[in-house]
Amino acid sequence: MLNITIPTLLLDRKRCLRNIEKMAEKAKLSGAQLRPHLKTSQSLGVAAWFESFGVSAVTVSSLRMAKYFADGGWSDITVAFPVNILEAPLIETLATNVRLNILVESTESLIYLGEHIHNPVNVFIKIDIGYHRTGVAYQDVTKIEAILDTLASYRFFQFKGFLTHAGHTYKITSAEEAQHIYKNHLAALTQLKNQFAKNYPDLILSYGDTPSCSMLEKLEGVDELRAGNFVFYDLMQYQIGACRLEDIAVAVACPVVALHPERSEIVVYGGGVHFSKDQLLHPNGHVYYGRVVTLDNDTWHIPAQESYMKSLSQEHGIIKASPDLMAKTKVGDILAVLPVHSCMTADLMPYYQTLDGERIDIWDKK
Incomplete structure (x- = not known):
């Protein structure tokens, strides 16, 4: 028996590796890159297990977390949180060492960062497709165009693509509901991609949430999947039906x-x-x-x-x-x-x- 005297977080390595393997296989089947969200484990030790399944790019939820994983050797990192312009010095530092992807949803953020960043940074536009937490409404093409015009005026910014999070899947209880939400997201993202592909032929579509990534057999049409909780799962995911x-x-x-x-x-x-x-x-x-x-x-x-x-x-x-x-x-x-x-x-x-x-x-x- 384990020598435990205080509350201790136990990790079943075998279950965890099975969860990683299953999601890596699903990403491959979907024709998408798996960019797991590491905010769940927040651990270099657990993150290293992903490498065995071909993962080379990751997602985090803060710039400080990005630094932790960058210091640990990860070199392609998306910070999936609206950029905090007050941390511009940290963005500048990270951008000298890693391929850094940030999220914006306003011209104001870009203008400020454009005056303070002097190293290459990739920029996703965060898109809201019904969750209503953050992001530009997918129908607001005028605002998206304004962000892209502002982005193009600063030479250290590179437009990466459109990113969304279907957080409202946490309210569902069936694969049919997950399929409906994913279908709506894919339609909106594809519409944006078609509209802007002429000027940005390399733009990608980034999608992520554990319920739909777990409950659907395939998630075709997007370029990367950013699920995170699946590495451990929990009772919330069980009650949803994701595990x-x-x-x-x-x-x-x-x-x-x-x-x-x-x-x-x-x-x-x-x-x-x-x-x-x-x-x-x-x-x-x-x-x-x-x-x-x-x-x-x-x-x-x-x-x-x-x-x-x-x-x-x-x-x-x-x-x-x-x-x-x-x-x-x-x-x-x-x-x-x-x-x-x-x-x-x-x-x-x-x-x-x-x-x-x-x-x-x-x-x-x-």
């Missing part, structure tokens, strides 16, 4: 600190500062923050009787235990809990511990 419980590759190992059999509750050392407070509504109607699995040396199993994390405080986690789990659990035992949102859970933890005992560091943001 099986058996595909989830991380779990938080939590020491048991108290038992309340009269309430069928187990208290563990593992709270909001370890899991985050992302929650799901169970089909039975209750809110939950994680699901207990059974540790078994080099893996974990889904027990026949379900137990779930019913509430979280800062350090406390309260598990609603099945009769079987309640009967066999003692203070000092370790329970493993699948997270609702693996990206957020990983962001809170300092390292992964593989089931064979290896420590894999997570990016230290300090």
Whole structure:
């Protein structure tokens, strides 16, 4: 058994590698480059596993994260977040060492950066096709043309293409819904590509979200896929239908600190500062923050009787235990809990511990 004394993020290497292999095969089948989003793992150690499947380009969610992976040897990086012009000095530094792709959705950002950047930078225009978080509405050709005209006036900028994120797939529950969203995105992106291909024949279409990239057999028509969560998956993806419980590759190992059999509750050392407070509504109607699995040396199993994390405080986690789990659990035992949102859970933890005992560091943001 692993030597665990505090909340620890366990990583099942075999499950993780299977997830990577499956997505790499799907990208190949779709005729697209896989540019995985590394904001999920935030780890050079995990990122290295992608190289075995031919991945040479990655996505991150901040310029500081880009520096972490650039310092670790990655040389083709997209920062999939609207560019923060206040970090222009960091953009300038990164652009001297890597092939850097940034996102813009306004002429204002380009004008400011154009006056402060003196190294080559590739620029994607972020396109909104229904998610309504960020991006230029795909119908707003006038604004897109204004951005392209501004971009062309600065010699260090190179237009890379159109990039979108279908975040509203996180509200779906079927492959049919995923197909509908992807079809709409592809139609909008293709329309833009056809409109601007004459002046920009090398422009690419970049698409990414784990639900559709997982649920669809193929994603033909785009040039690259930027899914990220698939590397670990989580209960949110399971509830959407993007994965099986058996595909989830991380779990938080939590020491048991108290038992309340009269309430069928187990208290563990593992709270909001370890899991985050992302929650799901169970089909039975209750809110939950994680699901207990059974540790078994080099893996974990889904027990026949379900137990779930019913509430979280800062350090406390309260598990609603099945009769079987309640009967066999003692203070000092370790329970493993699948997270609702693996990206957020990983962001809170300092390292992964593989089931064979290896420590894999997570990016230290300090």
